[in-house]
Amino acid sequence: MTTETQSDFARATAVTGRPDSTFATDLDGAWTVAGAVNGGYLLSVIGRALSATVPEFPDPLVISAYYLGRSDPGSAEVATRIIRAGRSSATLGADLSQAGAPTITALATFGSLGALPDDVATSARHPDLPAPEDCMSIADGPREYLDLAPIASRFDMRFDPATAGFATGAPSGRGLLRGWIRHSDGADADPLALLTFLDAFPPAMFDLGRFGWAPTMELTAHVRAIPASGWIAVKVETRNIAGGMFEEDCELWDSTGRLVAQSRQLARQPR
Amino acid sequence: MTTETQSDFARATAVTGRPDSTFATDLDGAWTVAGAVNGGYLLSVIGRALSATVPEFPDPLVISAYYLGRSDPGSAEVATRIIRAGRSSATLGADLSQAGAPTITALATFGSLGALPDDVATSARHPDLPAPEDCMSIADGPREYLDLAPIASRFDMRFDPATAGFATGAPSGRGLLRGWIRHSDGADADPLALLTFLDAFPPAMFDLGRFGWAPTMELTAHVRAIPASGWIAVKVETRNIAGGMFEEDCELWDSTGRLVAQSRQLARQPR
Numbered sequence: 405m406t407t408e409t410q411s412d413f414a415r416a417t418a419v420t421g422r423p424d425s426t427f428a429t430d431l432d433g434a435w436t437v438a439g440a441v442n443g444g445y446l447l448s449v450i451g452r453a454l455s456a457t458v459p460e461f462p463d464p465l466v467i468s469a470y471y472l473g474r475s476d477p478g479s480a481e482v483a484t485r486i487i488r489a490g491r492s493s494a495t496l497g498a499d500l501s502q503a504g505a506p507t508i509t510a511l512a513t514f515g516s517l518g519a520l521p522d523d524v525a526t527s528a529r530h531p532d533l534p535a536p537e538d539c540m541s542i543a544d545g546p547r548e549y550l551d552l553a554p555i556a557s558r559f560d561m562r563f564d565p566a567t568a569g570f571a572t573g574a575p576s577g578r579g580l581l582r583g584w585i586r587h588s589d590g591a592d593a594d595p596l597a598l599l600t601f602l603d604a605f606p607p608a609m610f611d612l613g614r615f616g617w618a619p620t621m622e623l624t625a626h627v628r629a630i631p632a633s634g635w636i637a638v639k640v641e642t643r644n645i646a647g648g649m650f651e652e653d654c655e656l657w658d659s660t661g662r663l664v665a666q667s668r669q670l671a672r673q674p675r
Numbered sequence: 676m677t678t679e680t681q682s683d684f685a686r687a688t689a690v691t692g693r694p695d696s697t698f699a700t701d702l703d704g705a706w707t708v709a710g711a712v713n714g715g716y717l718l719s720v721i722g723r724a725l726s727a728t729v730p731e732f733p734d735p736l737v738i739s740a741y742y743l744g745r746s747d748p749g750s751a752e753v754a755t756r757i758i759r760a761g762r763s764s765a766t767l768g769a770d771l772s773q774a775g776a777p778t779i780t781a782l783a784t785f786g787s788l789g790a791l792p793d794d795v796a797t798s799a800r801h802p803d804l805p806a807p808e809d810c811m812s813i814a815d816g817p818r819e820y821l822d823l824a825p826i827a828s829r830f831d832m833r834f835d836p837a838t839a840g841f842a843t844g845a846p847s848g849r850g851l852l853r854g855w856i857r858h859s860d861g862a863d864a865d866p867l868a869l870l871t872f873l874d875a876f877p878p879a880m881f882d883l884g885r886f887g888w889a890p891t892m893e894l895t896a897h898v899r900a901i902p903a904s905g906w907i908a909v910k911v912e913t914r915n916i917a918g919g920m921f922e923e924d925c926e927l928w929d930s931t932g933r934l935v936a937q938s939r940q941l942a943r944q945p946r
Contacts, residue, residue, distance in 0.1 A: 466941050470758075470784060487780050509768070509782060511741050511780060520919050525883075525916040526915045527915075527916075612796075621736070621784055622784060626941050642798075643799035644797045644899065644937065645796040645797060646795040649791075649899070651897060662917075663917070668895065670736070
């Protein structure tokens with residue numbers, strides 16, 4: 405693939421293998437909020453290194469990341485190790501570090517989504533939301549937010565007006581956000597991009613009027629299918645806010661109506 | 676603590692530290708199903724070794740376990756490592772192995788549940804279910820199941836009749852089980868026991884009439900509070916069954932109505 409045809413996301417998450425089985429990468433300042441590199445983007449960078457470690461199992465099936473500290477734009481290293489390689493999947497470990505200090509440690513099982521059986525008996529329901537053109541674009545969001553979050557321009561992100569009160573000073577108090585997402589350059593999402601999309605929406609705490617930074621402690625993502633071309637529907641919800649922490653669940657649905665990825669994270673409450 | 680006053684659970688999950696920072700343990704044949712040691716019980720054994728590794732942070736806040744293969748009753752080893760120790764929590768890795776072969780690899784963040792702030796703004800709702808005495812006891816379940824699952828006698832487990840159709844040949848098809856659980860010797864659950872309780876109920880697939888073994892690939896548990904004395908209410912549900920795998924969520928609520936633990940697992944569908 406030439407640079408001309410590479411998507412913005414593919415370029416920004418590229419890793420370069422070294423002989424010692426570590427990967428060099430350059431964390432892109434365009435994928436930051438308030439100067440810190442976004443956690444979902446970092447998950448995709450780690451995922452790309454893991455995928456390169458076991459090329460026969462290119463796709464994340466499940467990945468659990470523990471965030472140890474903030475990551476800054478600039479050079480970083482991903483060290484991967486194969487823990488167990490089976491016939492249809494491999495379980496691996498990965499550590500992302502900057503200047504020798506680990507910022508994320510992760511475990512994952514990778515496989516081949518295209519080789520899975522095609523049964524679907526999902527009982528979860530697609531989020532009920534208006535068409536993208538009837539939703540509020542993040543590009544029309546508050547100027548202060550857009551200035552603070554360069555990552556916002558990496559996506560075409562649309563919020564269901566029914567859950568977009570956070571942007572107009574009237575959060576609903578339910579802890580629920582719904583909407584749509586796709587890459588701003590029009591590239592379709594691949595399984596690694598779903599890892600970014602799972603943590604791309606504003607925190608569900610925004611819908612409770614709590615706008616501070618909510619650092620993720622742990623995030624586990626399940627990727628269940630290769631997404632079809634087009635918009636991805638998003639639902640983000642928090643149901644358990646207690647003891648200074650909160651749990652947040654995210655679902656991603658592709659344009660055929662399939663639940664292609666889910667995540668749950670444990671985060672510290674905004675101050 | 677003398678052996679006389681130790682609970683059955685504490686005895687069965689005991690670990691002995693060695694000078695090389697590994698822990699020896701004896702996996703108890705009473706905590707098995709069809710000869711394989713139960714995954715939740717194994718999580719508690721790993722949790723006990725992690726707790727002993729960082730005594731200032733005794734409680735699991737979040738733990739992610741990747742199951743690599745079955746574990747058998749008998750001797751096993753848990754190797755732990757501190758990845759990052761902070762002021763209020765520590766992130767660690769752990770590997771359970773038998774005869775030199777890893778069967779589980781895990782990451783976890785441990786802290787002190789008693790030291791957390793006491794805010795509770797949980798919007799999840801306590802499962803709606805009858806009192807324990809109006810539920811079906813597992814002790815009255817099918818003889819063949821009880822013979823196959825010695826672990827069943829480790830718990831006093833009660834099923835809401837509305838979701839107990841799996842036991843009488845009439846599963847509801849919703850993929851939902853509700854009920855109550857406590858230790859059969861009457862000991863109250865501590866935070867480590869919640870890790871066992873999260874994977875103690877039958878798989879939600881039973882409510883879909885699919886009774887085969889469903890091996891867990893990955894399970895992440897959040898423990899949010901020290902449970903109050905008494906029964907623990909349980910809700911187990913699956914919402915995304917596709918591609919040969921399924922996701923299953925479990926909630927545990929204590930006798931004061933607090934959501935004390937949650938888990939999500941990705942498992943392979945029963946054949």
